Amino acid sequence: MSVLVASDAPNQAAGGVGLSGSATADRSPRGRSPLLWASLLQILHGGPDSQGTSQGNQSLSGPRVLDCGGGSGSLAVPLAAHGAVVTVVDVSIDALATLMRRAAEAGVSDRVTAVQGEAESLAELVPADTFDLVLAHDVLEDVQNPVQVMRQIAGALRPDGVLSVVVANPVAGVLARVLAGDVAGALSAYHRPAQQAYDAESLADLCVAAGLRVQSVEGLGVFTDLVPGIELDRPGAIAALSELESAVAGQPPYRDIASRLHVLAHRPGAG
Numbered sequence: 001m002s003v004l005v006a007s008d009a010p011n012q013a014a015g016g017v018g019l020s021g022s023a024t025a026d027r028s029p030r031g032r033s034p035l036l037w038a039s040l041l042q043i044l045h046g047g048p049d050s051q052g053t054s055q056g057n058q059s060l061s062g063p064r065v066l067d068c069g070g071g072s073g074s075l076a077v078p079l080a081a082h083g084a085v086v087t088v089v090d091v092s093i094d095a096l097a098t099l100m101r102r103a104a105e106a107g108v109s110d111r112v113t114a115v116q117g118e119a120e121s122l123a124e125l126v127p128a129d130t131f132d133l134v135l136a137h138d139v140l141e142d143v144q145n146p147v148q149v150m151r152q153i154a155g156a157l158r159p160d161g162v163l164s165v166v167v168a169n170p171v172a173g174v175l176a177r178v179l180a181g182d183v184a185g186a187l188s189a190y191h192r193p194a195q196q197a198y199d200a201e202s203l204a205d206l207c208v209a210a211g212l213r214v215q216s217v218e219g220l221g222v223f224t225d226l227v228p229g230i231e232l233d234r235p236g237a238i239a240a241l242s243e244l245e246s247a248v249a250g251q252p253p254y255r256d257i258a259s260r261l262h263v264l265a266h267r268p269g270a271g
């Protein structure tokens, strides 16, 4: 295992980045579900301004976030810009190099630590009982042993810390092929889902098996991929779509056809 630690880039974020205030309002990550981003910010806003330790940045204040399989930092960097102290674990050295370049460009190198390694060995890579929020977004499909990974994620959370897990929804893959006229492809996708495929129930079960308590199960992108792009140019269409997505995100059967499934779960507290 090799470990990369954030460089000695200038401390441009120190003292200036909080979790609230209009100055941070326009730093949402591009191409990300607004619903997902809003829910992560709500967790950070509601969480403690922890002084806990994290590799490479023990002296910084702010919520401790672990992004497991965080890749090139499309969420880690915006979260650091919102005042979090973020550790990203990923197998890809290239993705981590991009992460650190992005962090430097955003002026948050001191708030981001990159750790190369496998999620399956998480307990050896990051401290236990530490993180206020752990992300496992679009990575569970790639790991060899999701049950083991989820247990280690649970162990990295502090008591009452929150896990945010996102997976692709295989149902949406079948639906998208049908809507594109590729019925044979849809049939094939239906019969041969990815090796690690989840629905809302199995994803929630995975969290429970790791000792976590499920708070919510939502669909991200129930309708977004179904709307013809040109229709979104109409005045008010994006706002209406956003409101519709919000309204149905937690409601079966809408939730169950979303592009991705999002579960929030927390580690039970000591008391």
Ligand SMILES: C[S@@+](CC[C@H](N)C(=O)[O-])C[C@H]1O[C@@H](n2cnc3c(N)ncnc32)[C@H](O)[C@@H]1O
Pocket: 068, 069, 070, 071, 072, 074, 075, 089, 090, 091, 092, 095, 117, 118, 119, 120, 136, 137, 138, 139, 142, 143, 144
């Ligand atoms: C689809 S990308 C998702 C990146 C990021 N979580 C996001 O939502 O943008 C999957 C990431 O998981 C990483 N990955 C795959 N298998 C992994 C494993 N066993 N342990 C750690 N990272 C892994 C890949 O290198 C890649 O960066």
